[in-house]
Amino acid sequence: MxxxxxxxxxxxxxxxxxxxxxxxxxxxxxxxxxxxxxxxxxxxxxxxxxxxxxxxxxxxxxxxxxxxxxxxxxxxxxxxxxxxxxxxxxxxxxxxxxxxxxxxxxxxVIPNVPFEDVPVGRDETGNVVLRTVGKVLPRPNWVKEHFEIGEALGLMDFERAAKLSGSRFTVLKGQLARLERALGQFMLDLHTSEHGYMEVQPPLLVRDEVLFGTNQLPKFEEDLFFVPHGDSRLGLIPTAEVPLTNLVREEILANEQLPLRMTALTPCFRSEAGSAGRDTRGMLRQHQFYKVELVSIVDAESALAEHDRMTECAEEVLKRLGLPFRTMVLCTGDMGFGARKTHDIEVWLPGQNTYREISSCSVCGDFQARRMDARYRPKEEKGTRFVHTLNGSGVAVGRALIAVIENYQNEDGSVTIPEALLPYMGGLTKIEAK
The missing domain is CATH 1.10.287.40 (Serine-tRNA synthetase, tRNA binding domain)
Structure with missing residues (x-):
């Protein structure tokens, strides 16, 4: 606000x-x-x-x-x-x-004010490539999309998921289910042991005022799922950004507590309103998915440096997995409602022969803090100031699974396990059809 x-x-x-x-x-x-x-x-x-x-x-x-x-x-x-x-x-x-x-x-319902250096544009065509990492190899004619590989392995089931819950849900089984779990564990271990984030297990159901604090309400209500709760309701979190950022709501932090860095691996729930006809095949756009979230609470002077740091932490996940990617600066027309500047990280998917978003890291200034009434006491100053908040995916687990399946697929339909995930796979080095 x-x-x-x-x-x-x-x-x-x-x-x-x-x-x-x-x-x-x-x-x-x-x-x-x-x-x-x-x-x-x-x-x-x-x-x-x-x-x-x-x-x-x-x-x-x-x-x-x-x-x-x-x-x-x-x-x-x-x-x-x-x-x-x-x-x-x-x-x-x-x-x-x-x-x-x-x-x-x-x-x-007024969006945040973009920083002066954010490129001006109407939509994603106005985004600017900041850097490209990793080599994109020529696409062999045998390369398949993730859902073709997963179904052929017998470990990715969309038909049974539809029987249970309808469209945009997936059942993962056996070694693919373990691979997704391994990805989430790997990301958490990286961010907590090397990047200095504190792991948090937050609630998955939150009050309206919490969703307002991180600007999901009122503007994006149709994107959310709600359940009755007494005379009120609770919303299923669309991202762990919501509970993690709101941990400091209505509080005054000491300057010494900043920066506060938190991470969480949670399910996320989105109605995907307005996405009819987009990415209907496979796991790219789901109502339920796992994501490792990164949240930073900082003072005003540290926010921009923290944004670069957070982006690098998310990029490191893809570097360790050996996945080609590019980092974009989003233009004003493609940037999120609460952001002042956003870096999108797009991973290469050879099955689609294109880059797709896997992480979005945003600096929000004091926009969310005003909605949450979250403050801190600066050193050698009277009174308080609003904190500055940042959030980013570190990264989307389901999309990382897609990227690993497509980038590590073999001509015989098997999938090689990336070296970074071997400690989490119980000795398994390749997923093959049985």
Whole structure:
């Protein structure tokens, strides 16, 4: 969520940011004018309430003076005035809450402001390659996609998954199930033992205010799954970013606690609203999948360096697995709602003969912290400041499984186990059909 003070002082900057994100000039101006008008109305109303409270306090003192002076008529007149002011204040406090709620609702759907160095573009065609790692080999004519390999091995079952749950679910069996588990364990061990992240096992069901904190609500409600919970509901997490980032909600951290780095391997649940017809074959776009998430909570001065560090931690996973990849800087039109800058890591899939996203690392500034009211006490400063948050995939386990299957497939239909995963596979070096 953006700071209303910054919006008042920098309306043109917000208009420009919204235009970079794809709004028309008129729409961007209208949005900013509406926000400022709502804020001015709220501020004017609060000013009237403050004046009323000051008059009530002054009148209360005048009542005491009048009674001490024996002026009962004036005292009664002042009591009537105080009673009227009390009524105005009570009604006014209710109106203040309404104005606050309306302003917050308007702010909640405004995206974050991109950094100046983020490339401007309408969609993924405007993304810029930052670096390419690994050699892409010529594609032999026998190369298959992951689902063809998995089904031929008898270890990837989409038909039975559909009987259980419908489309966009997969049943993994035997050695492929173990390979997916090995990938998740390998990533956790790498990030905790070498990259300094603390492993966390968070809840998978969270409250609405938690989803609001990391900007899934209200804008992306249709992408979420919910279950009833008493008179309310709980949402299934679409990513461990949600519970990990919200661990610091409504808290004030000491400066010495920063940076706070956390990682988790969890199932993730997404409705994939708006994805009809996209990636319907295989495991690329699922309602349920595993992902290792990275979250950093830092001060403002460290955020950009932490973003580069997080990206490198995610890249290291693919380097250790021997998978070719490229890292992209997303343009303004392809960047996530809460991000100020995003690096996407795309792994090479020879079966599709293209790169596909496997990780997205974003720096969000204090955008999420304002929604969560998460602060820290800077050294040698009075008061508090909002923390800055970052999140990234370290990496998506299901997509890593796809990449390993396709990049390590053999002409006979078997899949060689990458060297980095051998310690997790119980002596198995190759997956073959039985």
């Amino acid at each position: 953006l700071d209303t003070k910054w919006i008042r002082e920098n309306p043109e900057a917000l208009i420009e940011a919204l235009m970079k994100r794809g709004q028309s000039t008129d729409a961007a101006k209208s949005t900013v004018e509406d926000l400022i008008a709502r804020d001015e109305a709220r501020r004017a109303h609060v000013s009237k309430l403050q004046e009323a409270q000051e008059r009530r306090n002054a009148a209360s003192k005048e009542i005491g003076n009048a009674m001490r002076n024996g002026d009962s008529a004036l005292a009664e007149k002042l009591k009537t005035e105080v009673a009227e002011i009390k009524g105005f204040i009570q009604d006014g406090e209710g109106r203040e809450r309404e104005l606050d709620k309306a302003l917050d609702a308007a702010l909640a």
